[in-house]
Amino acid sequence: MAIAAKVQACIEGASWIRRMFEEGGRLRQQFGDENVYDFTLGNPNIDPPAKFYAELQGLANAPKPGIHRYMSNAGYDETRGAIASMLAGVSGMAVTASQVVMTCGASGALNVVLKTILNPGEEVIILTPHFVEYKFYIDNHGGVPREVWTDRETFQLDIPAIEAAITDKTRALIINTPNNPTGVIYPAESLRQLGEMIERKERELERQIYVISDEPYARISYDGHAVPNIFPYVTNSIVVTSHSKDLALPGERIGYLAANPSMTHVELFMEGAIFCNRTLGFVNAPALMQRLVAKLQHESVDINAYQQKRDILYDNLTRLGFTMVKPDGAFYLFPKSPLADDVAFVRAAQKHNLLLVPGAGFGAPGYFRVAYCVDMGMIERSLPAWRALAVETGICGAS
Numbered sequence: 001m002a003i004a005a006k007v008q009a010c011i012e013g014a015s016w017i018r019r020m021f022e023e024g025g026r027l028r029q030q031f032g033d034e035n036v037y038d039f040t041l042g043n044p045n046i047d048p049p050a051k052f053y054a055e056l057q058g059l060a061n062a063p064k065p066g067i068h069r070y071m072s073n074a075g076y077d078e079t080r081g082a083i084a085s086m087l088a089g090v091s092g093m094a095v096t097a098s099q100v101v102m103t104c105g106a107s108g109a110l111n112v113v114l115k116t117i118l119n120p121g122e123e124v125i126i127l128t129p130h131f132v133e134y135k136f137y138i139d140n141h142g143g144v145p146r147e148v149w150t151d152r153e154t155f156q157l158d159i160p161a162i163e164a165a166i167t168d169k170t171r172a173l174i175i176n177t178p179n180n181p182t183g184v185i186y187p188a189e190s191l192r193q194l195g196e197m198i199e200r201k202e203r204e205l206e207r208q209i210y211v212i213s214d215e216p217y218a219r220i221s222y223d224g225h226a227v228p229n230i231f232p233y234v235t236n237s238i239v240v241t242s243h244s245k246d247l248a249l250p251g252e253r254i255g256y257l258a259a260n261p262s263m264t265h266v267e268l269f270m271e272g273a274i275f276c277n278r279t280l281g282f283v284n285a286p287a288l289m290q291r292l293v294a295k296l297q298h299e300s301v302d303i304n305a306y307q308q309k310r311d312i313l314y315d316n317l318t319r320l321g322f323t324m325v326k327p328d329g330a331f332y333l334f335p336k337s338p339l340a341d342d343v344a345f346v347r348a349a350q351k352h353n354l355l356l357v358p359g360a361g362f363g364a365p366g367y368f369r370v371a372y373c374v375d376m377g378m379i380e381r382s383l384p385a386w387r388a389l390a391v392e393t394g395i396c397g398a399s
């Protein structure tokens with residue numbers, strides 16, 4: 001065998017999102033770009049805010065000596081300080097630069113955190129439906145993922161179910177709000193109840209259990225919905241996030257992790273995280289991007305544009321008979337599959353040149369995901385295909 005058996009097995013079970021994306025390439029060649037409706041990827045179609053380009057130009061026109069050199073593995077003090085003061089504002093807690101490490105995206109941050117805290121065989125609870133990569137990241141660091149369903153009607157936290165899954169091997173719980181793929185936001189009261197339960201289990205089991213809050217969509221919420229920060233509610237909590245979605249910079253790989261200033265042994269955790277950022281081979285987050293995002297902590301892409309896309313798809317799909325939770329944030333819909341077999345449904349959609357991801361890809365068969373970070377024109381052109389699909393699968397009459 002030329003490569004590790006585990007990696008070969010992962011490649012063979014290639015992710016649904018990738019598979020559908022490749023299928024899209026084939027359909028585009030056959031039918032032309034205009035006639036294929038690709039809702040598979042969470043890759044923002046809009047460009048970063050104007051202030052990003054202004055700052056970038058400023059840097060390029062007046063480069064300071066040394067701006068491309070190695071730096072402290074945690075990142076620039078200036079950037080960490082800007083993030084800490086933004087986090088202090090949203091959490092009401094005394095977050096300082098020493099609790100922030102700049103990383104290569106939220107993915108980098110998740111890997112750094114998991115490597116920092118996991119001993120071999122320790123368990124990490126993830127909430128279904130879940131972001132596809134969590135299981136791989138947990139496995140990267142010798143951990144064991146434990147899946148717990150969110151409430152099947154609302155996709156909100158099912159705290160008794162999480163409590164029942166906690167064992168003397170549990171090291172962490174990953175939550176994601178606003179959520180990919182469901183778009184739900186966990187309200188402050190849920191986070192408060194979660195914190196109470198986790199702290200009770202920590203006392204009972206005499207071990208530190210971390211809540212890792214994965215929040216790359218924190219600035220993408222609709223209808224004035226707040227996205228509460230985890231810090232006031234869970235003592236041993238860590239925020240992992242990035243500017244992949246809020247500033248539309250996924251290709252630039254810029255994100256960070258931030259520890260709750262009241263965390264037990266917070267200094268040791270930070271030392272560990274800085275060491276892991278280095279030894280995982282990230283070394284430090286991209287230098288130019290750190291300089292730029294330091295100035296953009298109160299900016300975001302045009303959220304109204306995403307809200308309009310949510311509204312047009314949600315309204316049209318529900319009118320056609322699809323059922324789903326109305327998302328309050330992120331840029332995904334997660335409707336119930338009209339066919340019991342979500343993979344068969346996604347195959348049926350493909351015949352109408354509609355590319356979707358089956359719920360199975362998120363550990364949640366019986367649903368499908370629609371990523372609406374796409375052009376409005378494509379959404380509008382896709383509506384007849386949605387109608388034809390609804391008629392074909394029997395949820396809507398032909399008239």
Ligand code: PLP
Pocket residue numbers: 042104105106107108131176179180214216241242243244250254255
């Ligand atoms: N977490 C969630 C829930 C995501 O949806 C994504 C990307 O789609 C990530 C993490 C990774 O983001 P990044 O590009 O910052 O690594």
